[in-house]
Amino acid sequence: MSDRYQAFVGTPIGKLLVKNLGLPAPVRLDRWREGAPLVDGTVLLGGDGRLAKELPGLLDGLGVTHATELPEGTRAKGLVFDATGLTDAAALAALRAFFTPQMRNLAPCARLVVIGTDPAHTSGSERVAQRALEGFTRSLGKEAGRGTTAQLVYVAPDASASTLTSTLAFLLSPKSAYVSGQVVRIGTTGTHDAAEVTDWEKPLAGKVALVTGASRGIGEQIARVLHRDGATVVGVDVPQAADDLVKLARELDGDHLVLDITAKDAPQRIAHHLQTKHGGVDVVVHNAGITRDKKLANMAEDRWDSVIAVNLTAPERITRELLAQGVVNDNGRIVGVASIAGIAGNVGQTNYAASKAGVIGLVDSLAGEVSDGITVNAVAPGFIVTAMTAAVPFATREVGQRLNAMSQGGLPVDVAETIAWYANPASTAVNGNVVRVCGQMMLGA
Structure with a gap:
């Protein structure tokens, strides 16, 4: 489904109204195409933390x-700053020194990444400085514009x-087009090292992936x-x-x-099928989901x-x-599909x-x-343009699409690419994360 507003703001009269009225101006986001380079441009490196020497x-x-x-x-096309060496509030000035000169020199749909140390593993002034990185990157994502994203x-x-x-x-790639302001x-x-990926275009070669709700x-x-x-x-x-x-x-x-x-024997049937026909499974994606919306005052038992x-x-x-x-193989991946509604709430969707x-x-x-290199993570989509959202009333749909840093759905x-990152055999150290695929929503995210 095309975004009519996005098409309109690209016209001469649309550009004039955007400029004079301060309306949202969504740009066409770069998304990865098969055969394209991972990053089409140069990534600038900065910072002198503990990982800086290995980044190149x-x-x-x-x-x-x-x-x-x-x-x-x-x-x-990208900026990567190793902030693991920032150990007190005064050291945060290094962020401004690196990013400020570059913010007017970014290609469209650039990727900004700050690398820090999990504050849970620090103390004192270092913990203060490392926690400050979250506010910095979330704000950076909201002000960068032109399809640029920022992550910590x-x-x-x-x-x-x-x-x-x-x-x-x-x-750093166009695969993260609609992911911004996130903390990974x-x-x-x-004891289970991440698998080495020799072909980054086919990292799941030889793997078996289960996807529920897969027909559409x-x-x-x-x-x-x-x-x-x-x-x-x-x-x-x-x-x-079944036909689809x-x-x-x-x-x-x-x-x-x-x-x-939801059938009583569904888990056993799925396990039996995966074990007997495929010898196990490497990636499990729990995508199937339904909505039965009503305000709680009118919520019938069957809807709940x-x-x-x-x-x-x-x-x-x-x-x-x-x-x-034991059906999930070593270094397996389990991915749940949550929702921004589960984080920020939504009227009529208790x-x-x-x-x-x-x-x-x-x-x-x-x-x-979990053990043996198995990981469990989730994605939390925001407003994703599907046949279901196409049925949402026009005004509600327009507001839903614009209330994010990308000003579009x-x-x-975008959800699939995020799940593919989790599924990558090299993502063994990415465990327990919930990443929002929401264009960095302005509220609740």
Whole structure:
């Protein structure tokens, strides 16, 4: 579905009204295309923290051009600043010294990344300085404009620089087009090292990925992106969506399983199918979800129960069954699809918001329990343009699309790309995160 307002502001009269009335001016976001470079331009490096010396090597391994000074007349496509060396409030001046001269010299849809130390692992004045990085990067994302994003990556003190690789590959590329103002935490890999990725265009080659609610919308796009990255996709959906599911599975040369995930025996059936037909699973994406909106004063029992059952109870039951039976392979990935509604709330969605906040709780619960390199993370989409949002009343839809730093809605592929980053075998140190795919919403995010 095209964004008519975005098309309008690109016309001569639209540009005039934007300039004179201060209206939102969404730009067309760069999104990754197959065969394109990971970063189409130069990334400028700064800072002298504990990871600074290793960053050039990481970017070389990704095929990303980088420099510590830009040639005259060149615009930076990315800025990466190692702030792990900032140990007190006075040292924060280094942020201004690095970023300020570059802010008018950025290419459109540039990527800004600050690397810090998780404040939970610091104390005293250093903790003060490291916590300050969150306010800096969130504000930076909201004022950068022209499709530029800004992120903060906290790296545990004893984590090696190599644990950053998959995260930098995602955050510096057009794959993170609708992700901004986020805080990503990277821990240690424990006894299970992250797998080395030799082909960054097919990092999931030889892997099996389960996607629930795969027949249409965001689920379909997740299946397509994971297939693009090399995975064999096993799609799951209800009998009513069987025709679309079978068609997609054939197109992707994958597999399918038709069932209701809320059925009593659904976890056992899924586990049996994955074990017997595929020898296990490497990526589990809990995408299936429903809405049954009503204000709480008018909320019938069946509306409440059905949303909780599909969105929360089923993912928890399926996940625990797969883990209990050992169906999730070593270095496996479990990803939940939450929602910005589960973080900020929404009128008429107490049931939906509770279920999606519960998904975040499931991540919190399981992330510390899993072992053998298995990770548990979630995405929290904001306003994503789908057939469902197309049915939202015009005025509500327009407000929903504009109340973010990008002044536009996201696309299903934006959610899928974020999940593909989690799914990457090199993302073993990315565990327990909830990343909002919302264009950096102005409220609640």
